[in-house]
Amino acid sequence: MQRIGVFVCWCGNNIAATVDVERVSEILSHEYGVVYSTNYQFMCSENGQQLIKTAIKEHNLTGIVVCSCSPRMHEATFRKTAEAAGLNPYMVEIANIREHCSWIHKDREEATAKAVILGRTAIAKLLLNTPLTAGEVGVTKRALVIGGGIAGIQTALDIAEAGYEVDIVEQRATIGGRMAQLDKTFPTLDCSACILTPKMVDCAQSEKIDILAYSEVEEVKGFVGNFTVKIRRKARYVDETKCTGCGACMNACPSKKGLNEFNMNLNTRPAIYIPFAQAIPNVAVIDPEQCLKLKTGKCGLCQRKCEVGAIDYTMQDTFIERNYGAIVVATGFRISDLKYFNEYGYADNKDVITSLELERLMNAAGPTGGTLLRPSDKKHPKVITFIQCVGSRDISGCGKPYCSKICCMYTAKHAMLIREKYPDTEVHVFYIDIRTPGKNYDEFYRRAVEQYGVDYIKGMVGKVYANGDKLMVQGSDLLNNEQITIESDLVVLAAAIEPEPSVRRIATMLSASIDTNNFLTEAHAKLRPVESPTAGVYLSGMCQGPKDIPETVSQASACAAKVIGLLAKDKLKSNPCVSHSDEMMCNGCGTCANVCPYGAITYIDKEFRLGGGKTETRRVASVNEAVCQGCGACTVACPSGAMDLKGFANKQIMAEVESICKR
Amino acid sequence: MDNTELTNRLKELSGTNVRQCMKCGKCSGRCPMFDKMDVKPHQFVSYLADGKIEKLQNSKSLWYCLSCMECVERCPRGVAPAAVIEAIRESVVRPQGGNRLQPEEVPALLNDEVPQQLIVGAYRKYNH
C-alpha cells in the first residue's frame, strides 16, 4: 500500500492565476493512496523542496506527485529532492499543469478541472511505480581503434595523449591508410607523406599505443565499457620483433612480379616486401600467394639473406583477446568498382586511370618517380581530360547515390599541379556541378581556372574510345549547347568512393547500424555525429560518410574526445528506465532484437520448471541494461508482452489512459 | 487539353521522372545524332519539366532521334530522354491519323545506306 504525497505548485501566478491550486490539492487529497496533499508558491525553490522533504519524512511517503511545470524542466530537481529525503528518485511523478494547462487555458473552471485530471493521472501512474536503481558497471580503460588510416591514427593519438591505452588494429601490413598514397593535399598543396608520417611515427613511439598491423577483428563480445575483442594476427612470416626493415630480403627475392597495391598496381614488388619506405611497423611481410617457398617449398633465399633471422615460413595466424572500454571504427574507404562504367573504357585502355592512380603517377615515390608518364607508352601526356562524378550521384543502380564530396577538390588539385609542372599540357575537366564549400576551397578551385587556365566544361562525357594512341573523349558542353570530342592522351576518372567493404562484417559484430550504402549510421545525425547508436562504439573518418582530410581529422579528434569522456569514468551509471523481459513469458522469437537500435538484446538458454517435476530449456531474451536506452521499440514488437519498459510500463501507461478517460 | 494537363499526360506517357535529372548532359554527350538536332536530348528533359511542349513538338529533333537508347542506357539518374522524345513524338503522330509507315512499305525504303538501327527505330515510331 503506497502512501502518496501531492504537492501542487502555484509557480507564482503562472499556475495559480488560472488554476485553483487550493481546490486541486483538496480534491487530490481524496484520491486513493494519497495521504498528504498541499500547495505552495514555488515548489522548486529551496523552501518548496524543504517542504517536500519534510512531508516525505513526517508522513512516511512512499512516493510523491508534484503538480508543477513540465517534467522536462524540474523532474530531475524533484528526483534529487526525493532522494535527499531518502525516497527512491523514481518514485516521483510530475503532473504538468503549467505548460499543458494553466498557460494554455483561460477559463479557470476548465483549467482547474484539467489540472485535477492531470494530477489524478500522475497518481494513477505513481501507484504502479516501483523503485528503480541505476545500474553501475565498471569501465575498462583501454580503447580499440579499428583501422589505421589518418582517422584511426588521429583518434588513437588523442586518446593516448589523454593517458589511456589504445590499440590500433589495421588489416594491412602498415598503418597510414589512403592518405599515405596521396601525393599532395588540398587546399595547401603540402606533401601528404610529410604531414602523415610524423603522426605514424608518433603512434609507433607512444607508450600508450599498440599497433596491431596485419590484423583483423574476429569477434566482439560485451557492451559499453566492457568489450572483449578477439583479434586475428595474420601470419606475416616475418618476426616483427626481429626485422629491422633493412630490405635485404626484398632484393634477394626472385619472385618480383607481384602487383604493388600501394602503387595501385601500377608497378610490381617482390613476394617479400615492405609496403613503402616509411611503413609503420617498418617490417617486411610475405605475400603467401606469391612466395615460391610457401607455394612450392623451394627457394628460401630471403631467409638466407636475413641477418637477424626474422623470417619464419612456418608462421601461423594467431589470436589474441583483449578487453576494451570503447571501440572506434575507422575503417575508411576505397575507390568503387568501375565495372558498370565501360563507356569510359577504364578496363580497356591503360591510359584511362582513376584519380588515386594519378596520385601515384605524380608521387616521387611512385612507379614513375614522380614524372607524369602515360601507363601505356610512358610518354608525357599533352592533353589530359578529367571526368567528374564517375559513379557518384548515380541512382541508376550502377553507381552510388551520394556525392563523394572530395572529387571536386582533388581534381582541381591535380589539374593545377599538372599545369604547374607541365605548362605545355592542356587540361580539361568535365563537371556537372562544382562543390567547394570549405575554408579556402572555392578560392583554390578558382585559382585552377583563373591562374592555371584549366578548361572546365559543364557537361558530362558520353563515351571514351581509342583512336590510335589517342583517347577520344566525347561529351556535351552544356553552356555552349554543343557536343564536343577532345582528343586526349590521358583520361582521369574521379571515381566514386565507397566504404571499405570489411566494415559490414565489423558493423555486424558490433551491432552498429549501417545504411544502405554501407556507411555506418551515427547515433544522431546532428547532435551525436561521432557516436554509433550502439553505446561505446564511435565513428571516425570515412566509415561514417565521405569527407576530406581536414574533416576526417576533426571528426577523429571529436571521436577521441567522446572516447576519453567515457574512459575517464570509473563507473557507468545507466538510465534505469530500460526494457526488461519477463522470462516466464518470453518466447525467444527474436522479434525484439530486430527492432533494437542498440543491440542491447541477446538470447540465452534457460531452464524452466513446468510443474509436476518437469523442466524445459527455453531461449529467452535478455536485455543488457547498460546498453539499452529505453526507447521501448521492443515492448511493442514483442507479441507476448514479455518485454516491458521500466518507468513507462504497459500497466502504467494504461493506468494513465484509464485515469484520463474517467469522466 | 490545357498545357498543364498535356504536360502531365506526356510525363506519364514517357514513364520517366524528369525531376530526377541533375542536368549533367550525359545524354547529349552520348547522342550519335546530336549535330542534326535543333533541340538536344537533355533539353527534351528540361523543356518537358518546364512544360514547354510546343517547342518540342515543333522540333526537328523528333524525327532525327534514332531511338537507339544511348541516352537512356547510362543516364546516372535513371531518366530516359528517349522515352520523352518518344512521348512527344506520339503526341504529334497520333493526331495525324493513320498516315503511318506500313510494314509492306519498308522493303522499298531499304538500301545499303540506311542503318539497321533506323529501321528498328522507324518501326517503333511509325507502326503502332
Added chain:
Amino acid sequence: MFKVKLTQLNALLDALAASYPVFAPIVEAGEANYGEYKAGAEVNLFKQTVKSAKDAFFPQSQDLMKFRTEGKKIDIIDLRRDIAPFVIFGVRACDVKSFEILDRVFLSEPVDTFYKARREKGVIVSLACAKPEESCFCTNFGIDATAPKGDVTTYTEGEYLYWIPNTDKGEQLTEAAANVLESADKADEKAVEEQKKRVGEVLRRLPNGDLDLSEFKPEKLNELFNDPDWDELSQSCLGCGSCTFVCPTCQCYDIRDFKTNDGVKRFRCWDSCMYTDFTKMAAVNSRNFQLQRFRQRFMHKLVYYPSNNDGICMCVGCGRCVKKCPISMNIVKVIKKVGGKKHD
C-alpha cells in the same frame, strides 16, 4: 394441439414477443444462435444452433455486483435485476435435457440465485427433431428426440408448425399466441405421429446411437483416471474452448473483475477446463498439462458427475462438440477408446 403455417413463424414470434422477451435460433452472418427475437429477424428452426440454449439460464457473461470507490470508501452494489418471464423457443430434446443437468448443479444447495432467477422465469418451447444428424448420439442418454419435454412441444412437419402445450405456463403462452395459432385436427395429429415414427427409425440407425458406456462406473474411477490412452487422445488437443462453449452441459465459470470508468464490476463468465489457466490458483495450478485438463473434461462428464447424480451422464449427445472440434477429437472417440476396454 394447435398449428401455424411455417411461413407465419415470424407472426407467431411477434405475438409471443408482445408479451414476453423471446429467445429463438436467430441467424446472424450465416450461423444460428439463440438470441433475443426482434421483429423481422431471420429465425431458422432447422439448423442446429452453434451455441446451446444454456445461455438463456446461464449466460456466457453475467454481471454480479459492482464496487464503487468514493474517496476512500467502498460501496458494494448488487447487480441482480428482477427477471421478467421470457420464452426460449425451439429447444431440441437434447438441450431440454441439459437444463435438468444444469439444475442439479445450480439449484442444489447452495442455490445459485442468478441461475435460479432466470430458470424460474423461463418458458420452454421445445422442438422435436425432424432430421437427426450423424453427429447426434442423444439416444445413449435416454432422450427421445421426437418427444421433447418443455412447457410447449412443437413439431415442424410439412408446411406447419404444430404446437402442443404441456404445462400451465405453456397454456398461458398459447393464450398469448391465440391470434396466430389455429386448432389442429386428426390429420395433423397423424402427421405428427408419422414424423415421430419416421424419425424414430433414423434415430435407431444413428452411427453412434448405441455407445457402450458401461465402463464408466464410479468404482473404476482410479483405473479410468490412470488409463494410458489419455495421453494419445489429448495429444493433438489445441486447448481451445470450443467444445466447452458449444456444450449445453458444461457449467464451469470464472469470476472476474472489470474496472469501469465508475468503479469495478464483478462478473462471471464461462470458463473452459481446456484453458491453461483453468484451476489456476494463487500459488499453483493443479492441472499443468493439457492431458490433465482434457481428462478432466471427460472424467467430469462420464464419471464424476454421474457418481454424484444418480448415474446421469453430463452429456446429452447433441453432437455440437463432435461437429465443432477443430481437430475432430470428441467425446464419442473418448468413449470408444477409453470405454472400449476393461478397467479392472
Added chain:
Amino acid sequence: MQEINEKYEPLIVAFCCNWCSYAGADLAGSSRLSYPANVKIIRVPCSCRVNPMFILKAFQRGADGVILCGCHPGDCHYTTGNYYARRRMTMLFDMLDYLGIERERTRVEWVSAAEGNRFAAVMNDFAAKINELGENKRLEDLRCKN
C-alpha cells in the same frame, strides 16, 4: 442532433514522445498558444513505445479521438523508433478503417520540439474534427460508460 452536440464533450488522448512532441507541447504552453482542454497528454519516451493496445484501451474507456505525436521521421532521438511507430500505426489505422471505424478518430502527427505553433494547430484541428465526428460509438465499451 444539435442538442446532443451541445452536451457532447469530446475526449482526446494524445501520446507524445518525450524528446520532440512533448517538448513541442511545452513550447506551445510557453508561447501561450491555446488548444482545447479536453486534449490530455501522456508522455512516452518515444512514439515506438505506443502499443496499439493503449489506443484501443483509450477508445474502450470512452476516448473519442487518439493522436500520437513523435519526432519527424529521421529525427528520432533513438534514430529509428518513429519509423517502426509509423509502420505499426499505418497498419493499425488500416485495420480500424477496415472494420468501419471512422478513420479520422486516430491520427499520427510529427511535431518537433521547435514546433509549438504546429502542436497547437494540430491539436485544434484534431479536436475540431473529433467534435464534428461526434461520440465514439463504434469502439465503445458499454461497461465503461455507466
Added chain:
Amino acid sequence: MQELENLMIKKAVELLDGGVVDRVIGWKKGEFYYDNTPATFYKKEELNDFVYNGFCGANLSKYLVAESKKGGKVLVFLKPCDTYSFNQLLTEKRIDRDKVYTVGIECRGHLNIESIRARGIEGVVGLEEKGDEVTVKTLYGDAKLKRGEVMLEKCLSCKTKKFAHNACDETIVLHEMPEEDPNKRFSMVIELEKMTPDERFAFWKSQLSKCIRCNACRNVCPACTCFKCVFDNPDSGIAAKANDDRFEEKLFHIIRSFHVAGRCTDCGECSRVCPQNIPLHLLNRKYIKDINELYGEYQAGAEAGSRAPLVDFREEDINPGENLKEGK
C-alpha cells in the same frame, strides 16, 4: 489419393525402420472419413490408422513447437501451405530444425465438411473422393458434389502450391500441382474495401458478434505460440475470457491480427476452426495486402530468417492514414 497415402506410409516406415526418426506426425482416421485427427505415430503398426485424404486440412507445423522440445527426431508431413508456417516458426526459433524431418506432400486442396452441410446435405456418414467428384453418403441417401464446391476457404483461395524455400527435406508429389495466383485471395478484402465504412462496420459487427471467445483461432494459429498470451495474462491490462461486451471481440481480433501481422503466412487455419465460421482470415489478409502494397511484396515463411515488415522500415514509408485519405 490412396496412392499418395501409401507412399507416405511407406516413407514413414522407411524412416522409422532406418532410425532416422522415432515418431511420425500425421493424420489419424476418424469415424466418418471427414473427422481425421492430427496424431503422433510411434510404431509401424500404428500406421494402419494413418490417413491422408481430402480432410487433412489441419496444419501440423504448430505441433512441432512442442515436439522439437522432446528428444529424438520427428517426421512431419507438410502440405505446401504448411511449409510457410514451418519456415516462419523456424524464423522465430520456435522449432529446432535438427529435430524435425520434413516431407512435403502434394495437395489438391482440402474439403470442408461445413460447406457440405451448408448445402443442406446432413447426416454425412461417409464420403468417397474420385478425381474431381465427391460422393457423400448420408443417413438420408447419397449425394454427388464437385470438389471445388466444398473446399476449405483457404484452399479455394490458395496462395501457392509451391513449397517454401528449403522447408522440406524431401517431397512426395505425384501430380503436377497447379500454379496459383497469390493475389486471388484478396478479392474479398477488396470487396470489403470498396464498401462504405458503415457497410463495413455492419459486416464486421455482424460477424464478430458471433465470436464466443473459444480461442480456437488463436490456439490453432502457428503464429500464436506465446507461452502466455496477452489475453490470458491478467497483468497485460487487456486480459479477457468472455465476450462480456461487443468491444471485447473487436479488441481481441484487432490485437490478435495485429500481433500476427507480417508473421501470418495466411495458412487459413483460424477460419477453418472457427465454430461460428467467422471469416477471420479476412483480417489477416487485409494486413498482408496492405503490407504488400505499402512495403513491398512479402510472404511470411517463404524464406526462413526473413525480416518481418513490421520490424523493418524504409525511410520513405508513408505516414499512417495517408493511404486512407479520400480519393485514394
